[in-house]
Amino acid sequence: xxxxxxxxxxxxxxxxxxxxxxxxxxxxxxxxxxxxxxxxxxxxxxxxxxxxxxxxxxxxxxxxxxxxxxxxxxxxxxxxxxxxxxxxxxxxxxxxxxxxxxxxxxxxxxxxxxxxxxxxxxxxxxxxxxxxxxxxxxxxxxxxxxxxxxxxxxxxxxxxxxxxxxxxxxxxxxxxxxxxxxxxxxxxxxxxxxxxxxxxxxxxxxxxxxxxxxxxxxxxxxxxxxxxxxxxxxxxxxxxxxxxxxxxxxxxxxxxxxxxxxxxxxxxxxxxxxxxxxxxxx
Amino acid sequence: xxxxxxxxxxxxxxxxxxxxxxxxxxxxxxxxxxxxxxxxxxxxxxxxxxxxxxxxxxxxxxxxxxxxxxxxxxxxxxxxxxxxxxxxxxxxxxxxxxxxxxxxxxxxxxxxxxxxxxxxxxxxxxxxxxxxxxxxxxxxxxxxxxxxxxxxxxxxxxxxxxxxxxxxxxxxxxxxxxxxxxxxxxxxxxxxxxxxxxxxxxxxxxxxxxxxxxxxxxxxxxxxxxxxxxxxxxxxxxxxxxxxxxxxxxxxxxxxxxxxxxxxxxxxxxxx
Amino acid sequence: xxxxxxxxxxxxxxxxxxxxxxxxxxxxxxxxxxxxxxxxxxxxxxxxxxxxxxxxxxxxxxxxxxxxxxxxxxxxxxxxxxxxxxxxxxxxxxxxxxxxxxxxxxxxxxxxxxxxxxxxxxxxxxxxxxxxxxxxxxxxxxxxxxxxxxxxxxxxxxxxxxxxxxxxxxxxxxxxxxxxxxxxxxxxxxxxxxxxxxxxxxxxxxxxxxxxxxxxxxxxxxxxxxxxxxxxxxxxxxxxxxxxxxxxxxxxxxxxxxxxxxxxxxxxxxxxxxxxxx
Numbered sequence: 154x155x156x157x158x159x160x161x162x163x164x165x166x167x168x169x170x171x172x173x174x175x176x177x178x179x180x181x182x183x184x185x186x187x188x189x190x191x192x193x194x195x196x197x198x199x200x201x202x203x204x205x206x207x208x209x210x211x212x213x214x215x216x217x218x219x220x221x222x223x224x225x226x227x228x229x230x231x232x233x234x235x236x237x238x239x240x241x242x243x244x245x246x247x248x249x250x251x252x253x254x255x256x257x258x259x260x261x262x263x264x265x266x267x268x269x270x271x272x273x274x275x276x277x278x279x280x281x282x283x284x285x286x287x288x289x290x291x292x293x294x295x296x297x298x299x300x301x302x303x304x305x306x307x308x309x310x311x312x313x314x315x316x317x318x319x320x321x322x323x324x325x326x327x328x329x330x331x332x333x334x335x336x337x338x339x340x341x342x343x344x345x346x347x348x349x350x351x352x353x354x355x356x357x358x359x360x361x362x363x364x365x366x367x368x369x370x371x372x373x374x375x376x377x378x379x380x381x382x383x384x385x386x387x388x389x390x391x392x393x394x395x396x397x398x399x400x401x402x403x404x405x406x407x408x409x410x411x412x413x414x415x416x417x418x419x420x421x422x423x424x425x426x427x428x429x430x431x432x433x434x435x
Numbered sequence: 436x437x438x439x440x441x442x443x444x445x446x447x448x449x450x451x452x453x454x455x456x457x458x459x460x461x462x463x464x465x466x467x468x469x470x471x472x473x474x475x476x477x478x479x480x481x482x483x484x485x486x487x488x489x490x491x492x493x494x495x496x497x498x499x500x501x502x503x504x505x506x507x508x509x510x511x512x513x514x515x516x517x518x519x520x521x522x523x524x525x526x527x528x529x530x531x532x533x534x535x536x537x538x539x540x541x542x543x544x545x546x547x548x549x550x551x552x553x554x555x556x557x558x559x560x561x562x563x564x565x566x567x568x569x570x571x572x573x574x575x576x577x578x579x580x581x582x583x584x585x586x587x588x589x590x591x592x593x594x595x596x597x598x599x600x601x602x603x604x605x606x607x608x609x610x611x612x613x614x615x616x617x618x619x620x621x622x623x624x625x626x627x628x629x630x631x632x633x634x635x636x637x638x639x640x641x642x643x644x645x646x647x648x649x650x651x652x653x654x655x656x657x658x659x660x661x662x663x664x665x666x667x668x669x670x671x672x673x674x675x676x677x678x679x680x681x682x683x684x685x686x687x688x689x690x691x692x693x694x695x696x697x698x699x700x701x702x703x704x705x706x707x
Numbered sequence: 708x709x710x711x712x713x714x715x716x717x718x719x720x721x722x723x724x725x726x727x728x729x730x731x732x733x734x735x736x737x738x739x740x741x742x743x744x745x746x747x748x749x750x751x752x753x754x755x756x757x758x759x760x761x762x763x764x765x766x767x768x769x770x771x772x773x774x775x776x777x778x779x780x781x782x783x784x785x786x787x788x789x790x791x792x793x794x795x796x797x798x799x800x801x802x803x804x805x806x807x808x809x810x811x812x813x814x815x816x817x818x819x820x821x822x823x824x825x826x827x828x829x830x831x832x833x834x835x836x837x838x839x840x841x842x843x844x845x846x847x848x849x850x851x852x853x854x855x856x857x858x859x860x861x862x863x864x865x866x867x868x869x870x871x872x873x874x875x876x877x878x879x880x881x882x883x884x885x886x887x888x889x890x891x892x893x894x895x896x897x898x899x900x901x902x903x904x905x906x907x908x909x910x911x912x913x914x915x916x917x918x919x920x921x922x923x924x925x926x927x928x929x930x931x932x933x934x935x936x937x938x939x940x941x942x943x944x945x946x947x948x949x950x951x952x953x954x955x956x957x958x959x960x961x962x963x964x965x966x967x968x969x970x971x972x973x974x975x976x977x978x979x980x981x982x983x984x985x
Contacts, residue, residue: 229618233616243607245608245627247632251719256625264620267617267624267625268621272725273719274719277717278717294720294721466791467792467795470788471792473788474785476792490855490856522739560970562933564934568947568948569951572954573755573758578743582745652846655850655937656948659743681847685842
């Protein structure tokens with residue numbers, strides 16, 4: 154089993170409840186889409202699964218290990234086998250695309266290789282291959298702040314592809330891409346999962362994408378799982394009920410009223426953290 | 436309320452803050468007068484005819500700077516030495532300040548944070564000239580003492596600025612990398628370092644500019660460069676040579692000012 | 708999504724630029740190290756080590772003899788007095804300079820009237836004078852005055868007066884011009900003199916900022932006074948210079964502690980005064 158969540162609950166430090174009694178079992182190599190309205194807890198689910206957040210209730214097992222009972226080294230090794238695609242890739246703007254992609258393997262590279270790669274990239278061909286799949290190979294040596302939001306999102310996906318994890322957790326990985334590119338990108342994630350046997354759990358806002366590519370759909374609402382079915386068994390009525398809070402129109406690639414653009418946690422280029430002008434005695 | 440009452444109330448209120456004003460002004464004037472009295476500077480003797488004449492003679496010799504080729508060459512060498520001292524001192528401070536900024540930003544716990552901040556504060560509070568005098572004891576006369584003095588003081592300044600920059604940098608990139616299994620150092624270097632580098636370079640250049648001025652003066656306590664030359668020639672009352680060195684100092688400061696304002700326009704985003 | 712695969716492996720286009728930069732850095736570094744007589748080994752040379760060890764060893768315990776403490780107190784008061792007197796004297800320079808440079812007090816600019824180019828010319832010259840006064844560090848002035856007038860606080864006071872005259876003049880002018888200049892202009896248009904326009908038009912609005920900056924500068928002056936003492940201008944600096952020349956670590960450490968304390972107190976005092984004024 155790649156991922157087991159048993160009665161998982163999550164309450165944020167500010168008292169807000171994000172997850173309630175979530176149980177989920179994902180087998181190795183399975184591909185699951187998680188759908189639901191904004192605030193349903195999709196991101197929290199993925200963060201708890203990827204051991205970046207600790208569940209306040211219940212049990213989480215990722216890749217047959219309980220992350221919080223491992224030693225520090227064991228946890229690091231486990232995490233290097235889990236790849237997370239963020240909705241807004243947390244990539245420093247001044248980093249070049251190639252360095253951002255190669256950073257995917259920092260969990261497995263020895264220290265000297267990681268540091269030496271800064272002076273001269275250690276695996277240009279590998280990074281290029283990952284970017285080729287997302288149609289970004291020509292931007293290999295550009296700085297990330299020269300990319301559009303959609304291109305940056307694709308770099309985030311490329312980084313995870315380069316990492317070659319056993320478990321891919323994708324949090325709205327194509328929210329900033331236009332429909333054609335989004336479709337192709339999801340296709341790449343699926344293809345990668347098929348080729349390497351990696352498990353893929355992706356949260357998507359566009360329902361049509363989810364239904365098209367994923368054999369299993371999990372619906373979430375208000376921090377709870379409302380249904381967990383093969384895609385063929387998901388009816389329009391169930392979808393409407395799921396998205397009732399967002400109006401009568403289902404979010405799809407074409408008309409996405411709730412589409413989140415790349416703004417959460419954006420790192421603006423040239424952000425100045427401390428102003429230079431401070432009074433000095435000269 | 437009676438109009439007459441209003442005006443008295445207003446007047447009373449108006450008199451209130453003025454009383455504090457008056458009190459503080461009196462205190463200030465009093466302390467100024469007390470200072471002059473305490474110092475007992477004999478302005479009368481200073482401004483007397485004889486003294487003015489001697490001063491005049493002293494100053495007049497400044498207006499004939501020694502512009503002979505060998506001496507100007509010496510002054511040019513001293514200028515280069517001053518520049519080298521400032522550059523090396525600043526470079527060392529960037530390294531040391533960077534290292535100290537890590538604990539000072541709280542990454543290794545609050546106890547180390549306090550300790551690092553205390554160390555940086557002490558380094559910062561001691562003026563460069565005092566450090567230079569101490570370093571002359573440690574390594575002898577010469578520009579190396581100046582390098583160490585600038586390095587020590589500037590470490591305090593840059594260390595604190597770098598720590599603040601680190602604290603204000605978004606933690607997400609580094610955290611994302613650790614969550615993907617990276618160990619601490621690569622996560623820092625790939626995640627947080629690129630975020631802070633432009634600001635840190637800007638601070639370092641700013642301090643280098645200040646340090647050039649400082650390096651020129653550190654020679655007064657024996658740390659080489661233009662300062663040591665000026666001190667030497669003034670001690671043996673060679674105003675002409677001293678004037679040349681002063682001109683070299685002014686020229687250095689002037690050129691650095693122009694270069695830095697031009698450079699700063701190019702670096703505008705980092706300084707914004 | 709597959710693009711055409713490039714036949715040959717790609718090379719990093721920035722590698723050459725980085726390598727060149729590194730090479731230039733190394734090439735420049737070497738002469739710098741030579742010029743600065745960079746010899747870290749000097750720190751550990753036996754002669755220097757002995758001196759340093761002995762000096763540092765004598766740091767503890769700090770000297771607390773009654774005579775020395777008396778000298779220390781005198782020197783501290785002298786430093787404070789030098790800073791205060793220096794700033795006070797610098798007003799004699801700063802105020803007229805600021806007056807001359809402030810646009811808002813220029814009668815000829817209203818209209819514009821006659822003598823506008825002359826007025827502008829005067830302002831440019833005065834600004835250059837202020838820049839010149841600021842360009843030379845106060846320590847240098849102090850050294851020159853010590854040679855001209857002899858050791859003692861007088862040199863320090865004069866040095867502060869000159870440099871801070873230029874500094875305060877420039878900042879005062881900036882503060883005066885950054886506020887609301889219409890009251891002053893109205894007064895000038897009504898025919899009042901420049902001083903009246905200054906005191907009734909500009910100062911009321913800018914008083915707080917002017918005072919705040921002056922207090923902040925006083926704090927800097929205290930530090931500068933200590934530094935100037937090292938070239939003979941009296942105060943704590945001169946005392947410390949003497950103690951160090953005699954390798955008396957105990958006295959030096961006491962003075963250093965006193966200096967840090969003084970700086971901290973000056974900082975507190977200046978913050979309190981600025982809060983009072985604010």
